[in-house]
Structure formats: structure tokens, C-alpha cells
Amino acid sequence: MTAVAGQIAAPHRYLEAQIRWRAIETVFWLATLLPFVASPSYLVLASQIAITALFALSLDLILGYAGIVSLGHAAFFGLGAYTAGLAAKHGWGEPLTGLALAAAAAGLVGYALSFIIARFRHLALIMTTLGMGLLLLEAANSASWLTGGADGLQGVRMWPLAGTFRFDLWGYAAYTYSLIVLFLTFLLVRRLIHSPFGLALRGIRENATRMPAIGASSRAHIRKVYTIAAVIAGIAGGLLTQTTETVSLGVLDFQRSADVLVILVLGGAGRLYGGLIGAIIFMVARDQFSGINPQYWYFWIGTLLIAVVVFLPNGILGGLNQLMSRRGS
Amino acid sequence: MFGSLLGVLFDGLAYGMLLFLLSVGLSVTLGMMNFVNLAHCSFAMIGGYVTVTLMNELNWPFFATLPCAFAAAGIASVALERTLYRRLYRASDLDQCLLTIGIVFVSVAVAAYIYGTIQQPVQLPPYLRGSFTLMGMTFGVYRLFLIAAGLALTLVLVAALEWTRFGAQVRAAVDNQRMARGLGINVDGVFAVTFALGSGLAGLGGALAIDVVGLDPAFAFTYLVYVLIVVSVGGLGSIGGSFAAATLLGISDMAGKYYFPELGAFLIYLVMVALLMWRPAGLFGRR
Numbered sequence: 001m002t003a004v005a006g007q008i009a010a011p012h013r014y015l016e017a018q019i020r021w022r023a024i025e026t027v028f029w030l031a032t033l034l035p036f037v038a039s040p041s042y043l044v045l046a047s048q049i050a051i052t053a054l055f056a057l058s059l060d061l062i063l064g065y066a067g068i069v070s071l072g073h074a075a076f077f078g079l080g081a082y083t084a085g086l087a088a089k090h091g092w093g094e095p096l097t098g099l100a101l102a103a104a105a106a107g108l109v110g111y112a113l114s115f116i117i118a119r120f121r122h123l124a125l126i127m128t129t130l131g132m133g134l135l136l137l138e139a140a141n142s143a144s145w146l147t148g149g150a151d152g153l154q155g156v157r158m159w160p161l162a163g164t165f166r167f168d169l170w171g172y173a174a175y176t177y178s179l180i181v182l183f184l185t186f187l188l189v190r191r192l193i194h195s196p197f198g199l200a201l202r203g204i205r206e207n208a209t210r211m212p213a214i215g216a217s218s219r220a221h222i223r224k225v226y227t228i229a230a231v232i233a234g235i236a237g238g239l240l241t242q243t244t245e246t247v248s249l250g251v252l253d254f255q256r257s258a259d260v261l262v263i264l265v266l267g268g269a270g271r272l273y274g275g276l277i278g279a280i281i282f283m284v285a286r287d288q289f290s291g292i293n294p295q296y297w298y299f300w301i302g303t304l305l306i307a308v309v310v311f312l313p314n315g316i317l318g319g320l321n322q323l324m325s326r327r328g329s
Numbered sequence: 330m331f332g333s334l335l336g337v338l339f340d341g342l343a344y345g346m347l348l349f350l351l352s353v354g355l356s357v358t359l360g361m362m363n364f365v366n367l368a369h370c371s372f373a374m375i376g377g378y379v380t381v382t383l384m385n386e387l388n389w390p391f392f393a394t395l396p397c398a399f400a401a402a403g404i405a406s407v408a409l410e411r412t413l414y415r416r417l418y419r420a421s422d423l424d425q426c427l428l429t430i431g432i433v434f435v436s437v438a439v440a441a442y443i444y445g446t447i448q449q450p451v452q453l454p455p456y457l458r459g460s461f462t463l464m465g466m467t468f469g470v471y472r473l474f475l476i477a478a479g480l481a482l483t484l485v486l487v488a489a490l491e492w493t494r495f496g497a498q499v500r501a502a503v504d505n506q507r508m509a510r511g512l513g514i515n516v517d518g519v520f521a522v523t524f525a526l527g528s529g530l531a532g533l534g535g536a537l538a539i540d541v542v543g544l545d546p547a548f549a550f551t552y553l554v555y556v557l558i559v560v561s562v563g564g565l566g567s568i569g570g571s572f573a574a575a576t577l578l579g580i581s582d583m584a585g586k587y588y589f590p591e592l593g594a595f596l597i598y599l600v601m602v603a604l605l606m607w608r609p610a611g612l613f614g615r616r
Contacts, residue, residue, distance in 0.1 A: 298434045
């Protein structure tokens with residue numbers, strides 16, 4: 001009770017306490033350096049994990065914090081991927097500016113769509129996001145003169161990173177690059193969600209009609225956060241293109257939107273680290289089971305989803321949290 | 330030009346009837362309980378596979394398999410409703426979405442495990458095959474049968490909903506669930522029966538659809554999108570809305586494939602997003 005009273009008396013102090021770094025976070029980020037020494041042969045996988053984690057972080061912003069259910073988030077991932085790919089194909093293979101281009105393209109489209117998104121809730125929202133994702137997939141499929149259609153974009157050649165580090169088969173440069181981008185974006189998102197803006201987002205998630213009543217227009221906030229999430233998803237897509245030097249229609253697939261949702265929910269939505277933990281578990285498991293037929297892999301994913309929803313409503317991190325607090329009390 | 334237009338209308342109408350059968354159950358149950366059931370097409374797939382198995386393994390006649398497809402899908406849906414769905418009636422959209430997407434994944438994998446990923450063949454009885462010519466135009470007999478069956482079922486559904494006691498309870502529960510409970514209607518019971526009937530209709534639709542659109546494990550995903558479009562455009566809980574939306578979607582999809590084949594499904598999605606922006610609650614929706 002006193003804690004709550006303290007929060008009300010000093011909201012700034014409450015926010016400051018939230019933003020303080022905990023020891024476990026430092027340990028987590030130090031552990032991300034392990035692949036360099038422990039398993040250099042898995043660096044390519046590690047860079048894929050970092051990219052997926054970035055994508056999941058972007059979905060976490062809108063789904064975990066603002067409560068916008070999206071079944072078409074791959075649209076922005078794909079936009080970023082194709083923008084970076086097209087830039088490289090047409091003679092501009094510089095990675096950093098390519099990434100900025102990818103972010104800008106996804107952000108622009110995200111901003112335009114955010115006006116539509118902010119109007120809907122419930123089923124109409126799910127349908128609109130799904131519809132726009134499918135719309136973009138069909139557009140990319142039929143515009144084969146630009147995107148290469150079902151064959152994928154051919155001839156993406158990246159220049160070395162910072163003029164010296166090549167993206168090779170070993171993945172040193174790829175992992176370093178992805179990890180740095182992931183970490184910087186993470187810092188930004190972490191700052192964002194602990195700001196008053198982040199607090200307003202959580203308010204929208206809890207009750208979208210009451211927020212305007214206390215003077216915070218939820219539509220403006222939703223537009224902002226949706227654009228930011230689109231930018232981050234675009235960066236993740238751009239990273240995937242640049243580190244693998246290919247783009248296929250798969251970047252826009254419904255499967256990708258569903259996968260990232262699974263990852264986020266598995267790890268725990270609205271928990272900042274949920275997407276990262278989920279991405280590690282999901283990608284490592286898929287790598288281990290890659291020998292078996294993808295159809296059967298989806299059997300396990302489906303079972304896992306059902307189990308998470310029924311038994312672990314807050315994901316792995318939520319379950320751990322609950323376990324800790326039970327032991328503490 | 331005129332002949333092809335009529336042909337497109339005819340094929341589109343037959344296709345629309347299929348979509349209506351596949352989606353009407355979801356529309357009513359969604360309107361009643363607000364439960365986002367993305368696994369609806371998995372029940373349709375069950376119906377399809379039951380028909381294929383009975384016909385190809387046990388040599389049953391086509392018409393004898395249809396009630397089995399209906400019953401199998403209905404029973405499977407009740408089993409899932411009792412064990413899993415029940416827990417999540419008061420949960421968020423997201424949890425409902427995730428649970429049902431999980432069920433879709435599992436059903437697709439199980440179908441692929443049992444039947445493989447190939448398209449399943451189905452041999453229609455001779456009197457449903459072929460086509461006849463009327464005033465210089467050819468009509469497929471099976472399509473004509475689909476249109477007739479779809480229209481008959483619509484009439485039965487509308488009549489049942491308008492003039493039976495059970496229909497009145499369903500309408501009351503869709504209009505205002507809490508008020509219906511207050512009046513002593515057993516909404517959970519009504520919902521369970523409606524859910525089973527709706528999934529059974531989807532199973533029937535899945536069985537009837539094999540000859541037109543084929544059947545493979547991806548069915549549960551491919552047609553989910555179409556069904557959701559019908560439901561969200563038609564408006565929740567409205568049979569008339571679903572009928573209009575399904576017909577519209579069937580005809581415009583056929584027309585799109587016939588006149589603008591290079592656009593693919595692009596047109597459909599564009600129409601859906603535009604319609605939703607114009608009327609977020611659907612064409613006939615009130616909420």
C-alpha cells in the first residue's frame with residue numbers, strides 16, 4: 001500500500017526506479033557475446049536469432065505494450081528486406097545507409113497505415129492487419145519485374161561493412177553487425193517504454209476508452225508507436241537481406257507473421273526480454289529439428305502454442321516471474 | 330462477352346455458396362460469444378477428409394458421406410469446445426487467436442502426416458459430372474447442384490432462426506448476451522449447440538468443396554482468410570450479411586481470376602480492406 005502511495009506521490013521516482021539496470025540484464029547481454037568464443041560455427045544461426053529477436057521486439061512494442069494484435073507484421077519486415085535488397089541490387093551496397101533506407105521505407109508505410117490501424121479494435125483490427133499483410137505479399141508476387149516474384153530477388157551484392165568487414169560464410173561480420181543493431185535498438189525501446197509515453201501505451205492496452213477520458217488521446221499514441229514498430233521491423237528485414245544477400249517472398253509470408261507472434265508469446269509479451277528469449281528458444285529448436293519435415297515442426301509449434309495459452313498465459317518469463325515471487329513470499 | 334459474363338456470374342455464385350457454408354457457423358458463434366475461432370476451417374478440413382476416406386477406402390456413395398462429414402466436424406468441434414475453448418471465453422482476443430492458430434498448425438500437421446501433402450482425388454457420381462448447354466452457354470452440373478444446395482440450406486437456416494424457439498434463443502444471445510442470460514436462457518448451452526451446428530456446416534462445406542477447390546492440408550489456412558473476409562465484411566452474427574458477403578466475394582474472386590489473372594488475389598484483399606475502412610463493423614453489422 002505504501003509503495004502505491006509512493007508511486008503516486010513521486011511518479012518520476014517510480015519511472016527512474018523502473019529504468020535502472022539490473023544485474024541479470026548485464027549478464028544477458030554479456031552472454032550474447034558467448035557465440036564468438038564458445039561456438040564460432042553457429043555464428044550464422046546467432047545472427048539469424050538476433051534479427052528475429054529484433055523483429056519480435058518490434059512486435060512487442062505494439063502488441064505487448066499497446067495491445068494492438070497484428071497478424072500482418074511481416075509486411076514491414078518484408079518492406080525493409082526488399083528496400084535493402086533493391087538498393088544493393090541497383091548499385092548501392094553500403095550496409096548502414098541501406099539499413100537507414102529500409103527503416104525509412106517501412107516507417108513511411110507504417111505511418112500511412114497507422115491512421116487506419118488506430119481506428120479499429122477487436123476482429124476488424126485483426127482482419128485489417130491480416131489483409132494488409134496479404135495485400136503486400138500479393139503485390140510483391142505480381143510485381144515480379146521489381147521483386148523477382150516467386151524466384152526471389154537475385155543479384156544482391158553487399159559492400160564490406162565500414163569498408164573492411166566482409167559478410168562471409170562464417171558470419172563474424174553478420175553477427176557483430178546484427179548484435180550491435182539489436183543492442184542499440186533495444187536501448188532505444190527500453191528508454192521508450194519506461195518514459196511517460198510508454199506508460200500511456202500500457203494505459204491504452206489496459207483500457208483504450210478510458211485513456212482519452214483522462215486526457216491522453218489514444219489514437220495519436222497508437223499512430224506513434226505503430227510507426228516506431230514499423231521502423232524497427234524494417235530494420236530487422238533489412239538486416240536479414242544484408243547478412244544473407246538474398247530476398248525471397250518468404251519475408252512477407254503469413255507464416256512469418258505467425259512465427260513472430262509465437263516467439264513473442266512463448267517468451268512473454270510486454271516484458272521487453274520476452275521476444276529475445278523466445279527468439280533464442282524458437283530458432284535453436286528449429287535448427288535442431290530442421291532435419292525433420294517442416295510439417296511436423298508445425299505440429300510441435302501448435303502444441304506449444306496451445307500449452308502456453310492454457311498453462312502459461314504470460315509466457316516463459318511471466319511463469320518464471322511468478323515462480324520467483326512465490327518463492328520470495 | 331455477355332456469355333462469359335454470365336458464366337462468371339454462375340461459377341462465382343456456386344463458389345459463393347461454398348464460402349457461405351464454410352463461414353456461416355463462424356459468423357453466428359463469433360456474434361454470440363465474441364470468440365475469435367481461427368480454427369474454423371480445420372473443422373471444414375475434417376469434413377473434407379472424412380468424405381475422401383469414406384469414398385476412396387470404403388467405396389461409399391458421395392451423398393452417404395455428406396452426413397458423416399457434417400457429424401464428424403460437429404463432434405470434433407464439441408470435443409474441442411469442451412476441453413479447450415471453454416477456458417478462454419473471457420480471455421483476450423490475442424489468447425483466443427493464439428490458441429486457435431495453434432489448433433490450425435496441429436490439424437495441418439496431422440492431415441499431412443495421415444494423408445500426405447498431395448491433393449486428394451474425389452470421384453463424383455456420374456449424374457453430378459459433366460455439363461449441359463442452355464441457350465448457347467455451358468453450365469457445370471455440379472455447380473448447379475452447389476447453388477441449389479446452398480440456397481436450400483440458407484432458406485432452412487433462416488427459417489429455423491426466425492420461427493423456432495431455439496432460433497429465438499440464438500438471436501437473443503447474439504443481440505445481447507447478458508440480457509439473454511438474465512432472462513434465463515442457457516447461453517452456454519445454446520452456444521455449444523450452435524457451435525457444433527456451425528462447425529458441422531463447415532464440414533459439409535469442406536466435403537462439397539473438394540471437387541471445386543481441391544483438398545490438401547493447407548486448406549485450413551487458405552480458406553481461413555476467405556472465411557474471415559466473409560465474416561468481417563458481412564458483419565458478426567448476421568446470416569443475411571454472410572450470404573451477401575459470400576456471394577459478393579465468390580463472384581468478385583471469379584471475375585478477378587477471369588478478367589485480371591495477373592492480379593491474383595490482390596483484388597479481393599483490396600476490396601476487403603476498403604470495405605472495412607468504410608464500415609468497420611461489416612456491411613450488415615450493427616456493432
